[in-house]
Amino acid sequence: MKRRTILRRSSALGAAALAGCLSDATTEPGDPNESDPGDAGPDEDAETEDSDGVSVASVGVETVASECASGDEDPTADVRLVESETAVRFSGLLTAGTPCHEVLVESAEYDESEDALAIVLATERSDEPCQDCVGTLEYEGTVAFDGGLPDEAAVSYQDVVLGSTATDNGSSDEESGSEKSDGGETPKLTDSAIDVSEVSPGEQVDEADIEFDRDANAVVVEGTIHGHDACQTAKLGSVDYDAEDDELSVDVVTAAADDADDRLCAESIVEIDYAVRVQFENGLPGSATVSHDGRAFVSAGHGSSAASGSASSSRSTSASGSSSSSASTTTDR
Helix, strand or coil, X not given: CCCEEEEEEECCCCCEEXXXXXXXXXXXXXXXXXXXHHHCCCCCCCCCCCCCCCEEEEXXXXXXXXXXXXXXXXXXXXXXXXXXXXXXXXXXXXXXXXXCEEEEEEEEEEECCCCEEEXXXXXXXXXXXXXXXXXXXXXXXXXXXXXXXXXXEEEEECCEEEEEEECCCCCCHHHHCCCCCCCCCCCEEEEEEEEEEEEEECCCCCEEEEEEECCCCEEEEEEEEEEEECCEEEEEEEEEEECCCCEEEEEEEEEECCCHHHCCCCEEEEEEEEEEEEEEECCCCCEEEEEECCEEEEEEECCCCCCECCCEEEEEECCCCCEEEEEECECCC
């Protein structure tokens, strides 16, 4: 599969036209997430807003690899703010009807009032002969800015937020809500454990609530991850604390239960309810991120100004293949 870069220049609101396509493309009928190639075209006269403020300068994305899916791959996105380049970089994986698709940026909108960038991805079918299989598309992209970087950036596909990031722009520990001990020591991760409370038939649901328990010096995550047979359970894939970024990362993964070999395992979607407890000394981390099977989808800041006490996100797929998502962020207790 050849590599192709799809570039678009954006105005202040991120409206952009597709440019730089190296081959013609046709849109596969019936896929509302794919763009009409006739809408694509260079916009050499596109200008950003007032140069004194933050504004989008250019948008580009490249499909770096494509192949037939090997299993139940889910779309992913890793989003990074690169201060040295005054740019937002993003990369990950999308799925499409065949491997003969290219990833493009449907929109990249900067909201000045929220100081946030919202990137929406789509796929476009190429006109070359293709294998009849579900395709996975690996991509890399960049949104360049003039006048500085946004505080937050997020990438979504088919109405689901795949990844996001935020920066405190150098605010102090007090401003960002990061809690240190009286001696100014860095929080230290001392223990972590997961408890699975129930495995039951259900839907493809992934959700989690993050809670910062000041009294117990612990971060508690309660959530649901979906599996593909009745013998699967949830385990901790990794629990890491990055002292430099003052961030906790928890990855919950699906795995075969210890007694799976002794049971008859029916293939069906199951919902696995779990609770994770991560114990700290010297205070709590400034933020926490939860991922399921390597896909980050929930982040929460300790001491944020939101109204409740959890951060949650869920994704479900109906029989028609449509997707829906919901998310909320709350504070600690």
